Each structure stands twice: as C-alpha cells, then as structure tokens.
Amino acid sequence: MKKLLFAIVLASSFVTAMSQDDDQPQDTAWKHLYRATATRINDLVHTKLDVSFDYDKAWMYGKEWVTLHPHFYPTDSLILDAKGMEIKEIVLVKGNSKLPLKYSYDSMQLQIKLDKTYKAGENYTIYINYVSRPNELKEQGSAAITDAKGLYFINPKGEDKDKPIEIWTQGETESNSAWFPTIDKPNQKTTEEIAMTVPSKYVTLSNGLLKSQKKNADGTRTDYWRMDLPHAPYLFFMGVGDYVIVKDHYKNLPVDYYVEKEYAPFAKKIFGETPAMIGFYEKITGVPFAWPKYDQIVGRDYVSGAMENTTATLHQESAYQNGRQLVDGNRWEETIAHELFHQWFGDLVTTESWSNITLNESFADYSETLWDTYRHGVDAGDAHIEEDRKAYFRNPADESKDLVRFYYQDKEDVFDQVSYPKGGAILHMLHHYVGDSAFFKSLNLYLNTNKFKSAEVPQLRLAFEAVTGQDLNWFFNEWYYGNGQPDITINYDYSNKTERVIIDQTQTNSGIFKFPLAIDVYSSGANKTRYQVWVQDKSDTFYFPSENRPSLVNVDADKVLLCKKTDNKTADEFEQQYKYAGNYMDRKEALEYFADNKLSNLATGLNDKYHGLRLFTLQKIDQAKGYTVPAVLSVIEQIADKDPNKLVQAKALEILVKLNDKKYEPLFRKYVNDSSYSVSGAALDGLTKLEPEQAYNLAKKYSNDAKGKLGEVVGRIVMKNPTEDDFDLMLENYKSPITSQEEAAAKIRGTTTFADYLSKLKNNEHVKQGVNEIMNFRNQIPPSVRSLIDPRFKQALSKISDAKRSEGNTQLADYIDGLLK
Numbered sequence: 161m162k163k164l165l166f167a168i169v170l171a172s173s174f175v176t177a178m179s180q181d182d183d184q185p186q187d188t189a190w191k192h193l194y195r196a197t198a199t200r201i202n203d204l205v206h207t208k209l210d211v212s213f214d215y216d217k218a219w220m221y222g223k224e225w226v227t228l229h230p231h232f233y234p235t236d237s238l239i240l241d242a243k244g245m246e247i248k249e250i251v252l253v254k255g256n257s258k259l260p261l262k263y264s265y266d267s268m269q270l271q272i273k274l275d276k277t278y279k280a281g282e283n284y285t286i287y288i289n290y291v292s293r294p295n296e297l298k299e300q301g302s303a304a305i306t307d308a309k310g311l312y313f314i315n316p317k318g319e320d321k322d323k324p325i326e327i328w329t330q331g332e333t334e335s336n337s338a339w340f341p342t343i344d345k346p347n348q349k350t351t352e353e354i355a356m357t358v359p360s361k362y363v364t365l366s367n368g369l370l371k372s373q374k375k376n377a378d379g380t381r382t383d384y385w386r387m388d389l390p391h392a393p394y395l396f397f398m399g400v401g402d403y404v405i406v407k408d409h410y411k412n413l414p415v416d417y418y419v420e421k422e423y424a425p426f427a428k429k430i431f432g433e434t435p436a437m438i439g440f441y442e443k444i445t446g447v448p449f450a451w452p453k454y455d456q457i458v459g460r461d462y463v464s465g466a467m468e469n470t471t472a473t474l475h476q477e478s479a480y481q482n483g484r485q486l487v488d489g490n491r492w493e494e495t496i497a498h499e500l501f502h503q504w505f506g507d508l509v510t511t512e513s514w515s516n517i518t519l520n521e522s523f524a525d526y527s528e529t530l531w532d533t534y535r536h537g538v539d540a541g542d543a544h545i546e547e548d549r550k551a552y553f554r555n556p557a558d559e560s561k562d563l564v565r566f567y568y569q570d571k572e573d574v575f576d577q578v579s580y581p582k583g584g585a586i587l588h589m590l591h592h593y594v595g596d597s598a599f600f601k602s603l604n605l606y607l608n609t610n611k612f613k614s615a616e617v618p619q620l621r622l623a624f625e626a627v628t629g630q631d632l633n634w635f636f637n638e639w640y641y642g643n644g645q646p647d648i649t650i651n652y653d654y655s656n657k658t659e660r661v662i663i664d665q666t667q668t669n670s671g672i673f674k675f676p677l678a679i680d681v682y683s684s685g686a687n688k689t690r691y692q693v694w695v696q697d698k699s700d701t702f703y704f705p706s707e708n709r710p711s712l713v714n715v716d717a718d719k720v721l722l723c724k725k726t727d728n729k730t731a732d733e734f735e736q737q738y739k740y741a742g743n744y745m746d747r748k749e750a751l752e753y754f755a756d757n758k759l760s761n762l763a764t765g766l767n768d769k770y771h772g773l774r775l776f777t778l779q780k781i782d783q784a785k786g787y788t789v790p791a792v793l794s795v796i797e798q799i800a801d802k803d804p805n806k807l808v809q810a811k812a813l814e815i816l817v818k819l820n821d822k823k824y825e826p827l828f829r830k831y832v833n834d835s836s837y838s839v840s841g842a843a844l845d846g847l848t849k850l851e852p853e854q855a856y857n858l859a860k861k862y863s864n865d866a867k868g869k870l871g872e873v874v875g876r877i878v879m880k881n882p883t884e885d886d887f888d889l890m891l892e893n894y895k896s897p898i899t900s901q902e903e904a905a906a907k908i909r910g911t912t913t914f915a916d917y918l919s920k921l922k923n924n925e926h927v928k929q930g931v932n933e934i935m936n937f938r939n940q941i942p943p944s945v946r947s948l949i950d951p952r953f954k955q956a957l958s959k960i961s962d963a964k965r966s967e968g969n970t971q972l973a974d975y976i977d978g979l980l981k
C-alpha cells in the first residue's frame with residue numbers, strides 16, 4: 161500500500177499536538193499488549209465467490225464456498241471474520257448434499273460448529289449465503305486508509321453527474337472480510353475464483369485471469385475470474401466501472417491499464433514503464449513475475465494512495481495526468497514501481513503479521529530508489545533516499561519506534577514513516593554493507609524459500625546470513641528491533657603528520673550504535689585514500705597518516721548512514737567536497753552549507769549536472785534574494801531560457817518574475833504557451849505582473865486548460881474577482897491534488913475562500929458540486945484528525961447554507977447542513 165503522504169503527515173503532526181496539550185488520561189493499555197501472530201487453527205485452502213450488486217442500497221449479495229482444513233491440531237469448530245453482514249445460511253457441503261451447521265454471529269465474527277472433528281490437512285467446504293452492507297459498518301480507519309469498509313460504492317445512484325459510477329474494494333489491513341467471510345489475517349493464503357454479475361455496460365477486474373463472460377437475460381453479465389495461485393485474503397480485489405482497457409504487455413504477460421475514457425490517450429504515458437519495471441525487478445531479484453497477468457486500475461475517491469492487490473493494483477485519481485502534466489514529469493512513476501514490487505514483496509511472500517509489515521513496505525519503498533537509480537541515474541536514487549530520511553525525521557515521535565513493532569495501539573499505526581521511508585533507508589544501508597551481489601542473492605533466497613507463504617523478519621536475516629556467511633544479528637538488532645539512529649558529531653584535528661577524526665554519538669533516545677564507515681582522506685584535488693572503520697563507542701577517534709594536512713576528509717564517504725549529523729568542516733573543505741567527492745549527498749551537503757554560511761559559493765550549484773540540485777540551488781538563491789548579484793542573475797536568465805528540465809526552468813522564470821522588469825517580457829511571451837504547465841504558469845505570472853490591468857483577461861484566456869502551476873496562477877488572478885462563469889476553473893483549482901504538508905495546510909485555508917465563492921453563486925448545481933468537493937477533501941483526512949479540523953469545515957459549509965436559506969432554497973440548505981451532522 162502507498163499512503164497519501166499528506167494524510168500521514170497531518171495525522172502525525174496533529175496527534176503530536178494533541179498528546180502535548182491534552183490533560184485527558186491517555187489509553188496506554190496497548191503498550192503492554194503483545195501483538196502475537198494470529199494462531200492458525202484452520203487454514204484457508206480455496207475461496208469461491210458468486211456476487212452481485214444492489215446499487216440502490218449499496219449492498220452486495222454473496223454466495224461463498226470456502227474450503228479449509230485444520231492446520232495441525234484436530235478441531236471441530238471454525239471462526240471466520242465477517243464484518244457487518246446479514247447471514248442467511250451456513251451449511252457444510254458434502255458432495256451434492258448440504259448439512260446445516262450451528263453458528264453464532266456477533267456482526268464481526270462467525271463461530272461455526274462443524275459436523276465432526278477434522279484432522280490436520282482434512283479438507284471441508286462450507287457454503288455461506290450472505291449480504292454485505294459496507295455502509296452500515298462502523299470501524300476505525302487509519303492514517304493510510306481513511307475508512308475501513310472493504311467494499312466501496314462510488315456514486316452508486318449516479319446522482320453526481322460529473323462522477324462515474326464505480327465499485328472497488330480495499331482489503332488491507334483486515335477489511336476484505338466486510339465483503340466475504342474469511343480468516344482475515346495476513347498469514348493465511350488461498351486460491352480464488354469469483355463470478356461477478358454486473359450491468360453489462362461495465363467492465364470488471366479481479367485477481368488472476370478472466371476465464372469467461374456470460375450475458376444474462378436481465379441485461380447483466382457475469383464475469384468469471386480465477387486465481388490458481390494462493391494469496392492472502394487482504395489482497396483480494398474487485399473493480400467495476402465504465403473503464404477503457406488499454407492493452408500492454410511484458411513478453412507474454414498481459415499488462416493492462418483500466419482508465420476513464422478521458423485518460424485513455426495518456427494511459428501508456430502514465431503506466432507505460434510498467435513492462436520495463438517488471439523486467440528490471442525480475443532481473444535484480446532473479447525471481448520471475450509469479451502471477452498470470454498484471455493490471456492497474458484507477459478508482460475515484462480512493463481512500464489511500466495505491467494498493468498492491470495481487471495482479472490488480474488500484475491507484476487513486478492522482479495517477480491521472482494529461483500530456484501537459486506529464487511534461488513536468490510523471491508524479492505517479494514511483495507509486496507504480498512501489499505497487500509492482502509488492503507483487504514480490506507482500507504478495508508472493510507476505511508478512512505474517514502487521515508487526516512485520518517492514519517485509520512488505522520497506523521493500524516497496526526501497527524499490528522506488530532502485531528503479532529511480534536504474535532509470536534516471538544514481539543521483540535520482542540518492543535523492544530518493546534523502547527524501548526517505550527527511551520523511552522519517554519529520555515526526556520526532558517516530559524516533560522512538562522500532563521498525564518491527566509488537567506493541568501498537570491499532571494495526572493501522574504500523575503504516576507510518578518508520579515502516580516505509582526509514583525502512584527503505586535501512587535497506588539501502590544493508591545493501592551497501594553486504595554489497596550489490598550479496599544483497600540481491602539474499603533477496604532471491606528469501607523469496608524462493610518463502611514464496612506463496614508468509615514470513616517474519618528473522619527469515620530475512622537468515623537469508624542474508626546464508627548468502628554472506630556472516631552473523632547479522634548486530635544489524636537487525638539495531639535497525640529492525642531497535643529504535644532511533646546515531647546522532648553524530650564529527651570533529652577533525654591535524655598534527656604530527658596525523659589526521660584525527662573524532663566521532664561522538666549524542667543520541668539520547670536509543671543506545672550506542674555499531675556501524676561500519678568509509679572514510680576518504682584527500683591529499684589534494686581528487687587524490688584520496690579510502691579507510692574502512694567501525695564506530696562502536698560513545699566517542700571514537702580514528703588516526704590516519706598524512707604527510708600534509710588533508711584537503712578534505714570525507715566521513716561516510718558513500719553517504720549511506722541513516723543519521724543526524726553535525727560535521728565541523730570548513731568552507732574550504734566543503735568546496736573540495738562539492739568538487740571532488742562528487743556523489744549527490746556530497747554536493748547537496750556542500751550547497752546547504754553555502755546557503756547557510758557562504759552565499760557567494762552557492763551559485764556553483766546552478767550548473768550542477770543533476771536537475772534536482774539546480775532546482776534546490778535556485779530555491780535557496782530565491783530565499784536569500786541572491787539573484788541581485790549580476791553574475792548570478794545572468795546564469796538564472798540562461799536557465800530560464802534553456803534548462804532541459806521544465807521544473808528548473810519554471811523556477812528560474814519565477815525568480816525573474818519577481819524582478820518585475822519589462823526586459824523579460826519577450827521571454828515570458830516566448831514561454832507562456834509552453835507545453836509544461838509549470839513553465840507556462842510562471843511565464844503567465846510574469847506577463848500579468850507586468851500588465852496588471854490585463855491580468856484578468858489574460859488569465860481567462862489560459863483558463864480552459866490550466867492545471868498545476870498554470871492553474872494556480874490563473875486561479876489566483878481569477879479568485880480576486882470571480883464570476884459565476886469561473887466555476888469550472890475554481891473547482892478545478894480547488895481539486896488539485898496535494899503532495900505535501902504545506903499544500904494540505906493551504907488547501908484547508910483555501911476551503912474557506914472556496915466556500916465564500918460558492919455562497920455567492922446562483923447556479924445551485926454548481927453549489928452542490930462545490931460542496932461535494934469540499935466533503936471529498938474532508939473525507940480524505942484521517943478520522944483521527946478530522947474531528948480537529950471539522951469545525952473549520954462546518955463554518956465554511958454553514959456560510960453557504962445560510963446564504964441559500966436566506967434565498968429561500970431550504971432544500972439545498974438542509975442538504976448542506978446534513979453533510980456534517
């Protein structure tokens with residue numbers, strides 16, 4: 161699963177804020193509640209489903225034939241998870257006869273008494289006739305998934321004309337048992353077949369292969385999907401809707417993309433790297449893609465970022481991008497890589513418990529780095545690892561959490577910045593310590609040993625130990641079963657032809673770490689000697705012979721250590737580091753130092769070979785107003801006209817806009833029609849600042865195709881004085897996806913502005929659409945945070961309903977007031 165980053169960030173910052181100023185007694189019982197792996201009394205063997213849908217009631221009618229057997233000890237009973245269902249019949253199937261079984265049901269679990277005691281491996285099949293009613297189910301959602309209904313009917317009655325009618329499911333963690341009775345635990349695996357009866361205008365998607373389709377007399381069609389390889393119940397999936405299926409393939413493997421018609425022309429641009437990714441992941445793991453096909457589908461109002469259902473990955477709407485958006489880069493590429501890698505780590509070998517979720521999520525996170533490195537170069541991969549580390553450090557409370565956690569309040573809590581980015585950064589260290597070949601050989605052994613089964617972290621360690629021949633308990637104890645990271649201070653001293661490097665560990669929330677470290681000692685220019693040392697004490701001093709004072713000592717020379725660092729280098733040494741040490745983090749650290757301490761050196765980064773560092777340099781120059789230096793400005797002017805990367809070019813244009821200088825008008829005119837929304841938006845911003853009286857008309861001229869930066873600029877101008885005709889634009893602007901905490905906060909503020917606008921509209925259909933979009937955004941916010949933000953939403957909505965009530969439109973006013981009851 162890939163969460164909505166902003167949801168996680170919002171949740172953690174709010175939860176932190178809450179726990180600080182809350183004098184209520186906290187429920188801390190969970191801190192003493194060991195989360196054992198689910199006991200396997202019965203094992204799932206096969207699950208056969210026959211389902212149809214009632215769109216009016218948002219119900220699903222289900223028939224299930226589930227085959228199980230006792231795991232080891234004989235048993236005469238069975239417990240199945242079945243959330244919020246109406247159970248009509250439960251019988252034991254014996255050949256052609258049905259034997260009614262005694263059962264009790266508490267709306268969460270079925271306790272079934274079998275007809276006799278069954279022995280280990282002795283199969284039996286139960287038939288259950290039931291109704292799934294997901295909207296009547298109440299369960300606490302999570303930061304990653306904002307609800308836990310399992311089965312979702314989107315716009316089922318077609319009341320929202322702008323939204324397609326869809327059905328999709330979301331199983332992780334234990335929500336699929338809201339639409340079929342099962343043992344809803346990750347350490348269960350079952351083969352699957354499913355017959356879905358749907359209105360014949362729709363297409364369906366599920367796990368495995370579509371084996372047959374049958375038209376029914378009542379205008380429906382029954383699609384029969386079958387999955388002959390066992391997988392965990394949380395990975396079951398159904399999708400139904402009016403999709404175009406864009407066909408692609410990897411060798412003989414079908415790789416299809418299910419998208420709305422509007423995005424069909426872009427489907428291969430959005431998802432088209434998937435075959436290459438499959439080839440790449442097969443190559444590095446040495447394990448062929450295990451499943452019979454790989455499809456991806458986009459769901460409206462999806463409650464998380466994306467989900468790796470076996471052979472049927474579900475993405476949220478942010479995956480949709482048009483041709484112009486893609487010019488700025490495919491914002492969904494890493495998510496596509498992430499979910500695909502789960503088909504190995506998660507689906508083929510599955511974590512046996514949520515405590516071990518790192519076996520799924522840290523690998524999926526790290527797969528993004530591996531793909532970035534392969535496709536976009538080492539700098540891109542290193543930049544991803546840097547993002548991982550920053551994401552982990554964003555919430556100080558995360559530093560006290562172990563990667564493998566047997567104590568947690570809610571199983572959803574483990575889907576956090578520790579299991580994902582910190583875990584990714586930890587795998588990057590492990591990769592580096594054991595070496596490329598050993599790393600991938602170990603993954604190969606782990607996958608082949610545990611395929612179609614579940615695993616816990618010791619099985620990963622054993623695979624690495626078998627391949628490398630080394631005891632790796634030290635690494636796993638520190639990084640998997642321990643918390644935090646080294647906080648190190650590095651000092652240098654040269655005397656008597658000896659360079660001393662003193663490394664102090666200053667962390668207080670975890671013990672002293674033991675770790676290997678590469679130290680490069682430079683005599684001059686690029687001439688260096690590499691030393692390998694082990695740090696293991698609160699303070700370690702290392703001695704290196706050197707004829708003269710070294711021009712640079714580069715500690716953690718490959719920049720692989722996950723740490724907080726105070727590195728007491730001089731400006732000269734950072735200059736040497738930028739020039740000669742050369743990897744992404746070497747250059748980034750130097751540029752950060754220049755930005756804070758030696759602005760005159762910062763402009764070096766404008767010519768960096770990696771676009772991300774050129775962008776970073778421009779941002780820092782912008783913040784420090786360093787563009788007033790003529791030599792720096794002339795480089796920025798060149799970048800604004802020539803940089804091959806659109807985001808860098810746009811940032812340079814943005815800086816020129818601030819100068820409000822007529823001489824840039826030709827440049828802005830040249831780029832205002834650029835295919836990139838970022839570049840064209842920056843250029844439009846420039847033009848409208850030069851001629852403020854033309855701003856509204858200019859903005860309107862570009863408004864019919866304005867997303868991203870262009871949408872922001874157009875929106876900002878139009879928003880100053882919006883008319884009824886600007887509704888589509890205002891709505892589009894409000895809808896733009898959120899990718900950071902800042903954007904989330906801005907959108908929460910923007911909700912008030914948007915509501916003010918809506919309160920003035922005469923077109924009630926527009927008002928309703930706008931209000932629904934506000935609710936859409938509100939529903940994406942995790943429940944734990946929602947209650948804190950809801951007063952803002954209430955205030956915004958009542959402004960609109962008050963306006964409607966005063967116009968005498970009681971019906972609409974009541975509708976709005978009812979939304980947040």
Ligand SMILES: [Zn+2]
Nearest residue numbers: 161162521524
């Ligand atoms: Zn994931």
